[in-house]
Amino acid sequence: MSNILAFAETRGGELRRAGLEAVAAARVIADAKGGQVHAVLFGTAGISKHAAALGAHGADVVFVVEHAGFTHNNPEAVSATLADKVKGGYAGVVLAASATGKDVAPRVAAKLGVPMASDVTSLTVSGNGITCTHPGYTGKVIQTVTLTANPAVVSVRPGAFLPKENAKAGAVETLAPSGDPSASRVKVTETAAGNTAKLDLGEAPVIISGGRGLKEAANFKLVEDLAAAFGNAAVGATRAVTDDGWRPHSDQIGQTGRLVSPDLYVACGISGAIQHLAGMRTSKTIVAINKDKDAPIFKIADYGIVGDVLTILPVLTEAVKKAKA
Numbered sequence: 150m151s152n153i154l155a156f157a158e159t160r161g162g163e164l165r166r167a168g169l170e171a172v173a174a175a176r177v178i179a180d181a182k183g184g185q186v187h188a189v190l191f192g193t194a195g196i197s198k199h200a201a202a203l204g205a206h207g208a209d210v211v212f213v214v215e216h217a218g219f220t221h222n223n224p225e226a227v228s229a230t231l232a233d234k235v236k237g238g239y240a241g242v243v244l245a246a247s248a249t250g251k252d253v254a255p256r257v258a259a260k261l262g263v264p265m266a267s268d269v270t271s272l273t274v275s276g277n278g279i280t281c282t283h284p285g286y287t288g289k290v291i292q293t294v295t296l297t298a299n300p301a302v303v304s305v306r307p308g309a310f311l312p313k314e315n316a317k318a319g320a321v322e323t324l325a326p327s328g329d330p331s332a333s334r335v336k337v338t339e340t341a342a343g344n345t346a347k348l349d350l351g352e353a354p355v356i357i358s359g360g361r362g363l364k365e366a367a368n369f370k371l372v373e374d375l376a377a378a379f380g381n382a383a384v385g386a387t388r389a390v391t392d393d394g395w396r397p398h399s400d401q402i403g404q405t406g407r408l409v410s411p412d413l414y415v416a417c418g419i420s421g422a423i424q425h426l427a428g429m430r431t432s433k434t435i436v437a438i439n440k441d442k443d444a445p446i447f448k449i450a451d452y453g454i455v456g457d458v459l460t461i462l463p464v465l466t467e468a469v470k471k472a473k474a
């Protein structure tokens with residue numbers, strides 16, 4: 150009982166980075182316990198094409214659950230299948246704390262009758278316990294909890310566990326869903342995609358985020374220019390900005406927005422209100438630009454620039470372009 154199950158999240162038939170991150174986190178636990186990582190991939194016909202990528206990122210076995218009832222997220226059927234599979238002899242199951250994962254993970258824990266650790270940013274294994282850290286009280290504290298329940302249910306914060314490629318290919322097996330996925334009481338009939346050309350905030354290694362200090366919506370062009378110079382960056386925003394309609398609500402980061410943990414987070418004209426920090430304080434490196442040297446954002450920043458964001462952003466963009474040339 151040292152194998153760990155990972156939920157290989159997909160959307161629109163495509164494997165999400167969140168799924169690979171769940172495998173990466175499951176690998177940490179399985180390696181410490183001397184077990185294997187088994188990923189479960191749900192979808193319609195043809196979804197098995199993603200098994201190779203899961204194997205290449207650390208899944209020893211990929212179970213493919215194909216059914217027309219998995220066209221959209223189907224939390225009831227997915228959680229029932231995952232819980233039944235875990236009962237078959239696993240030490241735990243790992244999911245991403247994404248919108249989909251948040252819908253599925255508590256259902257799995259409830260079906261198994263165990264507690265869960267949610268939005269986990271790091272974990273270690275000692276004896277029979279899995280010790281997890283995660284932000285609590287809207288990010289005011291980092292809590293450390295040890296799960297001793299067996300099996301363990303863990304959801305990991307997007308960006309906290311980096312997918313790692315290995316040379317191995319995982320074995321692929323088919324798995325029958327528990328019950329009839331088409332008969333779920335919860336039916337997602339449509340998924341409306343946002344701007345699909347944009348990098349997803351939960352998956353981008355770099356986020357350039359803007360606040361009210363940018364003065365007006367048009368100045369977000371400076372934020373977009375810096376993101377474009379990086380090439381692998383997404384644009385985020387504070388709630389002050391999304392409430393004012395400068396940016397879509399899907400860009401909002403924080404307590405009531407997206408939770409992110411990129412490698413680099415650049416906060417441009419953002420004060421650092423606790424509700425904003427709740428969504429980004431676990432970023433690996435934080436750079437803040439603010440004209441007020443006492444702005445709270447500087448308390449959590451690794452690098453701070455005191456000055457006018459409207460003049461600093463074009464300079465940074467040119468510097469990044471030069472470094473990338």
Ligand SMILES: Cc1cc2nc3c(=O)[nH]c(=O)nc-3n(C[C@H](O)[C@H](O)[C@H](O)COP(=O)(O)OP(=O)(O)OC[C@H]3O[C@@H](n4cnc5c(N)ncnc54)[C@H](O)[C@@H]3O)c2cc1C
Nearest residue numbers: 360361362387388389403404405406418420424425440458
């Ligand atoms: C229940 C609840 C939930 C919330 N959820 C969220 C959430 O999810 N996400 C979120 O972001 N907020 C959230 N908020 C709002 C939050 O409290 C703040 O109001 C918001 O984050 C502030 O956004 P801001 O930093 O853009 O604006 P401000 O707080 O107005 O800060 C603007 C900053 O820009 C600086 N500045 C001004 N001009 C310049 C310049 N020229 N150059 C450089 N710096 C400049 C200022 O010094 C200031 O620090 C929530 C609030 C509540 C009550």
